[in-house]
Amino acid sequence: MKPSIAVVAVLAAIALAAPSGHAQTLTGAQAQKSPQAEVFLNYEKGLIAKGLDGARPHMTPAKEDDLKTMAKMFGEDGFRQFLDKMRSGAQGEARRKQIEKVEVKGDYAVLEARDSPNAVTVQHFARTRDGWKVDVRR
16 A cells, blocks of 8 residues: 555654754854854853843753852852953954854754863753753753
8 A cells, every 4th residue: 555645745744843863063154153153142242241131031041040050159259250251252253253163963052162272162052942042061
């Protein structure tokens, strides 16, 4: 018995809509223009400009809890120093150029940005119903 075209079409649509189990690695311009790169840059910009309030739209609740814990642990002065260090680094398009790689696996991604020859920022992401958000390490 031959399957109908409609059944085959439905199965194909389900297969295409399902999250991919394989990893995709983006480098260079692809990584720098990825959705994760956009979120990363907006997250850092918001954090630098307005602290947690500025970064909130770009992060998951788990990441927000993580940052609140960090701020509490280091105290107000320590958190301010953390933000000052971010302000002293590359921002905007200069920061975008530091993005070297984005690895995407299904609904999770990891971005790497080279801060200096010996330092790399690693940022984790989760795909939410509102799009990609900065997340805690999975």
